[in-house]
Amino acid sequence: MAEQKISIAYEHPDTAQTSCSTAHAWARKPREPEPAEKAELIARIKRLLKEQDAVLVSHYYVHPDLQDLAEATGGIVSDSLDMANFGHQHPAKTIVVAGVRFMGETAKILNPEKRVLMPDLEAECSLDLGCPIEEFAPFCDAHPDRVVVVYANTSAAVKARADWMVTSSIALPVVKHLHEQGKKILWAPDRHLGDYVQQQSGADMLLWQGSCIVHDEYKAKELQEMKAQHPGALVLVHPESPRAVIQQADVVGSTTQLIKAAQNAPNKEFIVATDNGILHKMRTLCPDKLFLEAPTAGRGANCTSCSHCPWMAMNGLLNLAEVLERGNNEIHVDPAFIPRAVLPIKRMLDFAKQINLPTRGIGNA
Ligand code: 13P
Numbered sequence: 001m002a003e004q005k006i007s008i009a010y011e012h013p014d015t016a017q018t019s020c021s022t023a024h025a026w027a028r029k030p031r032e033p034e035p036a037e038k039a040e041l042i043a044r045i046k047r048l049l050k051e052q053d054a055v056l057v058s059h060y061y062v063h064p065d066l067q068d069l070a071e072a073t074g075g076i077v078s079d080s081l082d083m084a085n086f087g088h089q090h091p092a093k094t095i096v097v098a099g100v101r102f103m104g105e106t107a108k109i110l111n112p113e114k115r116v117l118m119p120d121l122e123a124e125c126s127l128d129l130g131c132p133i134e135e136f137a138p139f140c141d142a143h144p145d146r147v148v149v150v151y152a153n154t155s156a157a158v159k160a161r162a163d164w165m166v167t168s169s170i171a172l173p174v175v176k177h178l179h180e181q182g183k184k185i186l187w188a189p190d191r192h193l194g195d196y197v198q199q200q201s202g203a204d205m206l207l208w209q210g211s212c213i214v215h216d217e218y219k220a221k222e223l224q225e226m227k228a229q230h231p232g233a234l235v236l237v238h239p240e241s242p243r244a245v246i247q248q249a250d251v252v253g254s255t256t257q258l259i260k261a262a263q264n265a266p267n268k269e270f271i272v273a274t275d276n277g278i279l280h281k282m283r284t285l286c287p288d289k290l291f292l293e294a295p296t297a298g299r300g301a302n303c304t305s306c307s308h309c310p311w312m313a314m315n316g317l318l319n320l321a322e323v324l325e326r327g328n329n330e331i332h333v334d335p336a337f338i339p340r341a342v343l344p345i346k347r348m349l350d351f352a353k354q355i356n357l358p359t360r361g362i363g364n365a
């Protein structure tokens with residue numbers, strides 16, 4: 001149903017001249033290929049993936065073409081936990097990660113013997129950038145009585161300093177488990193997810209004050225107004241959003257969990273507070289439902305309030321084809337970090353298995 005696709009035009013700064021800190025990322029967003037070129041690129045990528053024994057692992061926030069291509073070629077599109085697990089289980093010699101750098105690094109840490117490629121190595125994450133190891137290590141040193149739990153959206157060095165790594169889909173069960181054991185927690189870097197987990201678990205948590213530039217922009221007052229205009233809508237919120245937004249949610253969860261909620265709920269309307277890249281999968285799986293973007297700063301918004309991650313936007317068909325052809329953009333993680341950084345990641349994957357948390361989420365549309 002065409003009228004269900006509401007697209008809002010935002011202005012993205014396309015040069016590094018503006019004061020916006022993400023202008024550099026938007027400037028690297030690959031151009032949209034023409035239809036004929038697109039078909040040729042897709043065919044070329046399919047051939048290259050086979051030739052190079054490579055599997056494409058995409059996140060729900062990247063361009064729809066890369067999401068569809070991952071599924072069409074035996075890879076996956078999913079959330080961070082599923083991406084890590086899938087790449088680890090898959091026999092391919094090369095993992096191509098369409099997402100942001102911490103996702104590529106996690107794949108490399110889990111599979112040091114494999115080649116991990118990314119369309120653009122400068123695809124960052126504000127949470128990772130906001131938690132440099134030089135500041136994080138002394139913070140941990142100052143609180144030796146606390147178990148260090150870090151979000152996946154961190155560097156290899158920060159993971160190597162942690163006891164546990166978690167993603168949004170498993171953060172709450174892990175912290176509940178530690179709390180039941182009487183453990184006090186040092187949490188980094190996302191303050192909103194940390195606050196949500198603390199509220200839900202009652203655990204003693206000391207929070208690093210990082211945030212996601214995309215989710216930080218969802219606005220509570222405007223959401224309230226939108227809900228009033230759409231009383232039948234179910235509100236789906238990613239837990240990187242501010243507390244006042246999360247408090248209005250019907251479902252709080254990882255990207256995969258939010259998509260499952262959209263599939264399973266009887267509602268016909270949804271308000272979605274997470275990167276709008278997710279709407280592609282929601283609309284594909286539920287063509288008879290209406291998905292609305294939760295309000296950010298509204299129309300005419302700037303680079304940090306458009307509901308789309310500028311670093312996820314750096315992934316496209318053009319640079320994916322190029323990276324497969326040239327073998328450039330390989331992820332390297334300092335080998336000194338790998339043996340230590342793999343421990344908190346494996347601890348999470350083992351725990352997910354132990355509690356039967358499904359790591360394979362949605363499946364092909
Ligand atoms: P998910 O693990 O929920 O996909 O989240 C990853 C992320 O970066 C959200 O901003």
Ligand code: SF4
Binds near residue numbers: 100125126214312
């Ligand atoms: Fe990081 Fe936010 Fe982008 Fe996710 S959406 S990769 S948390 S900046």
